[in-house]
Amino acid sequence: MIKIKGIGVSSGVGIGKVLILRKDEFSVPKRKISHDEISREIYRLEEALMATRKEISDLQKKISEDIGFDHGRIFEAHYLVLEDRVLIEDVIKQIKVKKVNVEYAFSESIKKYVDTLLKLNDEYLRERVVDIEDISRRVLRAMLKKKTLSLNDLKEKVVIVAHDLGPSQTASLPKDKVLGFVTDVGGRTSHTAIIAKSLGIPAVVGLEIATDNISSGDKIIVDGSSGIVIVRPTEKVLKEYRKKSTLYTKEVKAIHIPKAVKVCTKDGKAIVVSGNIELPEELSLIRKYGAEGIGLYRTEYIFLGRRDLPSEEEQFNSYSKVAKEVSPYSVIFRTIDIGGDKFLSQPEVPHEMSPFLGWRAIRFCLARPEVFKVQLKAILRASVNGNVKIMFPMISGIEELRQAKTLLDKCKKELSKEGKKFDENISIGVMIEVPSAALTADILAKECDFFSIGTNDLIQYSLAVDRTNEKVAYLYEPGHPAVLRLIKKTIEAAIQNDIWVGMCGEMSGDPIFSFLLLGMGLDRFSMSIPQVPKIKELISNINLKDAKAALQEALKLSTSKEVEKYLQGELKRILGDDFYRILMI
């Protein structure tokens, strides 16, 4: 039994078998085969080798044409591997003797050779290892594509263990088969964390060495509440956690989902509690959990995992569907926010030393108006199908907002000329996530219709914490006085300029902080959807004057820990122990 401590990012207990997901977007399943299946597996080997040869030859042709024959030769070793009799015979032998599926047999054979080569400790050989691994990945991909041995075919539910999970990778996992997530890297606001939370799947990230100590097939316990991961647990520990898991499920059910979408504080102030949407699949949850529309619709997903750019028509259809689904409530579309840990295969984003400070989001969009305008037009057109608002991410000053608005006006004119309908008065919002925007909120407020505070980035920028660096993850503190001051300043600027202000970061889904934010005057909260009922229940049990009083006290404190402890105490006092306990799961 091994016990590892990481960062618990999505509550709940998941118990099951491990499936290691390697960097490439596939895993190598191990499956026992029957005697009758042997010839089919061998056939699949030949098929995959042939398909890969074709792939390499196409690639080689392209490279040779592009940069000359000599460089095309780099694939010679690849061909030899594909035709390697010793390797092929070894794979066939494994299929026959060990009675395993071809993918597994192939990856094991490759592993054997790679290990031998690495042991020889020679830099030239190391380069060959890179070739061999590259080609073997291609072969495996060909095998997995041919026969649908994807995760969707898993017979049993699994706990996904990975070094890191990319957003498109996490997004494509079959939700009903995943019991939990465990990753080496990542922090509280990594995509794995956010998606796991959205899907209500327990997750622990930032384990640093998880994948070294865990193998596929291991029994594992993921406690997303405490951040503890237990590999190969003893029967006693297993029993204990099974109990905890049942208890957790019961407590979650104790929070009922109110029928009414609207909610107000105990003393009558109306508050909008809406949901954040990352994936189209989550749309149905909006109604299910009683969220009042969508406070943040992340549009990146339509751009991910594809080679071409989605057309205006495709985007229009996608956005329209969302607008119709949540009508009469509103949806805020955040424009492309690529860069950082998100990626786009096309247009290609150059490698950057500090991607979070680099060419991303609105900076990228303003530099590539031909890409940006397609999206703006699609959102504008979708506005006739519901209550649509548009929001620009990563605005750092008024000039970016002005440029974005100029482009939006241009799009409006072009659409008018084309005779296409749209909402002339579409609301334009600024995502406040860069400290400079928070500090100049009074300037920005005069030229937009609303603010939405994105705390995930605001915290990482103001505290200089890279959210994907597990070594500094502990510094990511939502309750840091600096963060609280920036948020307060933003809310005050909005109120003074008579525009509305919401929050769409993880912080608004956290009970103790939503309590504090109520005190600051925030009246729109958007969060991962499963959090919605809980926060609504909290809001309806809070008097605004208590929240304001708590804010005054909290602002006097000097550390995040003091703030959190104080807020916890206050909530416990106001709500009572039982309710508080359920709320804090």
Added chain:
Amino acid sequence: MERIKEQVVIGKTHGLHARPATIFVQLANKFDSSVKIEKDGEIVDGKSIMALLSLGVNFGVEVALMVEGDDAREAMDELKNFLKAEDKND
């Protein structure tokens, strides 16, 4: 059918690791004869890049080249010359 075994000292600066291994395997596969290489008592298939690489044949090492088949003489001459020769560009 002829069976030949001869000793060769590797002249390639980088041994049979980088491109030379690739070329050797390509050459070996041109012939009908089987090609085997022995180093320190270990014998591997000379037509397999994976096997050849894992043998770890460095510069200056002596190996035994074993060729068996109808075109054995021809194969031996060409492969031996290749192994002995210094690198040209690679």
